[in-house]
Amino acid sequence: MKQRYLVIALSGLCISDWSEAYVQDKESVIENTRTQGQLTSPLEQSKASEWGLKAQEWQRYRELMEGPLGVYSPGIDPLTALGLEARDSEEQKRYTEMQAHAEYQRITKLFAYQNAYDEAFARLYPNLLPVNLIGAGNAPQSSPVTATARFLVFVSNDCKGCVERVKRLQSADHHFDLYLLGARGNDELIRGWANSAGIDPKKVRSRDITLNHDNGRWASLGDGGSFPAVMRQVNGQWQRH
Template sequence: MRPLSVKRCVMASIISAGAMLYAVAVSAQLLPQTPIVYTPTTTTESLLSRYSQMHSKPNAYWQLTDEEWAKYQALKEKSPWSVWESHATPLSMLAYYAPSIEEKRRYARIEAELDVWRQFSVTEFQLLYDKERKIVQERYVEYMEKRMPTLGTLRPYDKLRLFVEAGECNTHCRSLVSRVLKTQAKVDVFVVGANDDQVIFKWAESAGIPVERVKTKEVTLNHDNGLFKIISTNGVMTVPKLPALFKQTAGGGNQVVAI
């Protein structure tokens, strides 16, 4: 058998498409030509209440009788729609095989009401969730603000105050300074008991403070001048031992950082 020519293939496609359009036109003529006017038989409140009820049988959720549900189960198992549209709803499946337009309309009405109820339920829940999420978030933020910060929770935009004792920065001191500098936060170092600037410079050298960060004022070196005593005895704050690290709050206060 010789293969069909391109011209014959095109003609066959045109004929097939024309037949499909003709079938659609015939189907449209069979449907009522008068506009379908929906006259509500119940209030929206009653509709929402009806579909929100719990039932012992699955067919009741779809407003279907036992016989209709049995028919749907048979169609779902045996009809072509189980292959064509595996997620078809019971209402749409029954409507495909309904013998009359009135029966199709009934299934369409129930489907439309269910969709309205679903949309209302989802929207209502989302609004409630948004309100509760805001409350929970505010409580969380409040908790985190009151919680003692740690080196792990510090961020580059934080401002820190590190109080150390004058003298040689020992192994523990150097380890702390290294971890504080890794936060990339701005650090104001206060050397408690320093009599002059040379004592502060000596401490900074033994602590391994980068000169570049001092020049850019990412790290500042300062005399204590009694600031540690003022901060540590303010309010109910437990007086920490030196070295001590504080995080400056937005309101101008100081939080002890666990080190």
């Protein structure tokens, strides 16, 4: 009789173990199916394709954005995210090259649109100085080829010495991107300041000089000094000139 009870007990244990294993396997299958569905859905495939990523890379990006990276940098793009969290040098090289290519294409489109806008503005408003449409936060304001030779010039309406400094830069035939702080999106304020500084309209139309809203560019440089601030790029860093 004892043997019979022992067999029943062991059978019950086996059934219990098998049942638990079955539930775990079933949950694993469901999870794998859900993940696979995320990777192969048309929307996710489209998003991955737009960035030139494989499905697994897109899934890793999504997982990274669920962690600390997504908290600290919620708006970071997939290539930067994957590059920052690269697991080896080969991975890092792949994402940096992909990002360089994507950035080149993005800036090329921005410049093409800016040029088309400049032509339209000159045709419709020939007597007004054009103010840069793109803005400091979106793209460099000068050609990538000549960017290192240009200055960034930050001025304000109540700045003492700003007008004279800008006049000297123009007289020396420097190319620069002028930013007026405090214009608050008002193009007329920038045009008025440019006229008071005697900025040549021909140089603005040829983009030797550009007029820009600040849009946070000054704060992004972290200089914190007084105006006028004439900045130039040295070894990838913006420094006062």
